[in-house]
Amino acid sequence: MQEGIVSQDTAxxxxxxxxxxxxxxxELILGGDYKPGTALSEVRLAEYYAVSRTPVREALKxxxxxxxxxxxPKVGTFVREITRREILExxxxxxxxxxxxxxxxxxxxxxxxxxxxxxxxxxxxLAVLRNDSTAYAxxxxxxxxxxxxxxxxxxxxxxxxTLMNQLAYHHLVLTSxxxxxxxxxxxxxxxxxxxxxxxxxxxxxxxxxxDHVWASSREVMMDSVxxxxxx
Amino acid sequence: MQEGIVSQDTAxxxxxxxxxxxxxxxELILGGDYKPGTALSEVRLAEYYAVSRTPVREALKxxxxxxxxxxxPKVGTFVREITRREILExxxxxxxxxxxxxxxxxxxxxxxxxxxxxxxxxxxxLAVLRNDSTAYAxxxxxxxxxxxxxxxxxxxxxxxxTLMNQLAYHHLVLTSxxxxxxxxxxxxxxxxxxxxxxxxxxxxxxxxxxDHVWASSREVMMDSVxxxxxx
DNA sequence: CAATACCTTCTTGCATGGTAGAAATCCTAT
DNA sequence: ATAGGATTTCTACCATGCAAGAAGGTATTG
Numbered sequence: 001m002q003e004g005i006v007s008q009d010t011a012x013x014x015x016x017x018x019x020x021x022x023x024x025x026x027e028l029i030l031g032g033d034y035k036p037g038t039a040l041s042e043v044r045l046a047e048y049y050a051v052s053r054t055p056v057r058e059a060l061k062x063x064x065x066x067x068x069x070x071x072x073p074k075v076g077t078f079v080r081e082i083t084r085r086e087i088l089e090x091x092x093x094x095x096x097x098x099x100x101x102x103x104x105x106x107x108x109x110x111x112x113x114x115x116x117x118x119x120x121x122x123x124x125x126l127a128v129l130r131n132d133s134t135a136y137a138x139x140x141x142x143x144x145x146x147x148x149x150x151x152x153x154x155x156x157x158x159x160x161x162t163l164m165n166q167l168a169y170h171h172l173v174l175t176s177x178x179x180x181x182x183x184x185x186x187x188x189x190x191x192x193x194x195x196x197x198x199x200x201x202x203x204x205x206x207x208x209x210x211d212h213v214w215a216s217s218r219e220v221m222m223d224s225v226x227x228x229x230x231x
Numbered sequence: 232m233q234e235g236i237v238s239q240d241t242a243x244x245x246x247x248x249x250x251x252x253x254x255x256x257x258e259l260i261l262g263g264d265y266k267p268g269t270a271l272s273e274v275r276l277a278e279y280y281a282v283s284r285t286p287v288r289e290a291l292k293x294x295x296x297x298x299x300x301x302x303x304p305k306v307g308t309f310v311r312e313i314t315r316r317e318i319l320e321x322x323x324x325x326x327x328x329x330x331x332x333x334x335x336x337x338x339x340x341x342x343x344x345x346x347x348x349x350x351x352x353x354x355x356x357l358a359v360l361r362n363d364s365t366a367y368a369x370x371x372x373x374x375x376x377x378x379x380x381x382x383x384x385x386x387x388x389x390x391x392x393t394l395m396n397q398l399a400y401h402h403l404v405l406t407s408x409x410x411x412x413x414x415x416x417x418x419x420x421x422x423x424x425x426x427x428x429x430x431x432x433x434x435x436x437x438x439x440x441x442d443h444v445w446a447s448s449r450e451v452m453m454d455s456v457x458x459x460x461x462x
Numbered sequence: 463c464a465a466t467a468c469c470t471t472c473t474t475g476c477a478t479g480g481t482a483g484a485a486a487t488c489c490t491a492t
Numbered sequence: 493a494t495a496g497g498a499t500t501t502c503t504a505c506c507a508t509g510c511a512a513g514a515a516g517g518t519a520t521t522g
């Protein structure tokens with residue numbers, strides 16, 4: 001029925017198999033397929049995903065709450081431009097939340113996540129030696145994720161993930177050119193955090209983690225400056 | 232009260248003048264009018280507020296994201312029961328976020344919010360002398376709110392407010408019986424934070440603030456225990 | 463009396479038609 | 493040619509109809 005309308009040009013019934021519509025659109029924004037300023041029309045998205053406007057609308061509304069899109073009433077929905085200041089603000093919050101995670105995890109003592117962390121750091125050190133930056137990027141993601149889950153605080157995890165989505169952190173790390181010495185320094189910082197957590201030094205782990213996040217934020221911010229200058 | 236959602240069929244157009252439907256429902260939950268477990272039917276709310284199901288549905292969906300209600304697919308929407316563990320988790324995050332706010336505000340130096348804070352502390356000290364607990368509760372709220380805005384970090388403010396909504400903090404503070412000596416101690420802690428911020432001692436301010444939040448969380452948790460025992 | 467199958471009645475979920483408003487475009491007049 | 497006003501065409505928004513699933517009560521059967 002709809003095929004007559006949509007089959008021609010766009011709509012290859014992208015039939016969201018398992019992934020939800022919301023995740024689908026979010027990934028497209030985070031992946032940079034929808035650049036800031038792009039209009040996200042309800043009807044076009046509905047046609048493209050072969051659903052009605054209602055679920056599309058719901059997804060867009062949540063994306064607005066997450067801060068990824070801006071809905072201008074009676075005008076349209078657009079991919080938001082994240083300002084440099086916002087990124088700075090988010091890194092400040094990220095630093096604090098991850099510091100808390102390190103402290104909480106240190107307090108817990110012997111937990112399985114500790115082994116995961118140790119394995120991760122060792123793999124990271126190998127990745128640095130092999131200069132395998134893509135493997136390294138994934139390991140970094142896993143390290144931070146393990147820390148969050150290891151803190152055993154669901155509310156913390158929730159706020160953290162919301163923040164990371166808005167930051168498009170994964171995208172930031174991947175696109176930003178890692179400075180030469182940074183990889184080894186970053187891994188050393190990871191190891192230090194790990195050792196402090198193992199030693200159950202909660203305040204030390206918190207401080208070390210905050211320092212680490214601050215240092216890596218500096219790197220990313222420098223890259224984002226140069227990227228911004230090119231525009 | 233107990234009949235809750237629908238009074239009669241006579242939809243008393245509670246015509247949400249300026250406040251949005253979302254805020255309206257949220258306040259009712261936070262105010263305790265809708266107790267945990269209460270079913271929030273789309274149709275009944277729609278009739279009651281004289282709108283269609285669609286905006287009601289949108290509001291409920293956001294409330295789910297905020298963690299205030301739980302939507303069980305094809306079953307119904309219910310006011311969530313906040314567990315004791317969740318409250319503990321939220322206080323841990325609250326402590327960290329407010330600590331960050333104190334640090335950031337201390338870093339900023341001479342700003343108008345500093346005067347607001349000083350005026351607030353002085354008023355609080357007077358309220359303690361007069362044993363005016365309702366005035367004190369409002370001043371506490373203002374103190375923390377000023378700190379957050381004074382940090383000049385919108386992302387921090389956003390996460391903080393979401394957290395406070397979920398905690399139903401205002402309700403917690405108002406219903407919980409403040410322990411005798413707590414008021415004066417709490418005010419003294421406020422003053423200490425203020426002085427440290429004034430002295431631009433950012434790390435000191437952060438630690439003092441974290442201690443303060445931790446102390447007051449202990450008070451609230453003790454009360455919430457006794458309340459839970461009564462059920 | 464107990465257990466099970468069915469049936470009624472709720473619920474949310476999705477699709478779609480109509481509306482108001484904003485913005486861009488075109489048309490007219492100076 | 494340019495400025496201003498009417499109009500057309502988008503947009504999000506809201507109301508409502510319809511369908512599918514979950515739950516509870518009831519009747520029937522062992």
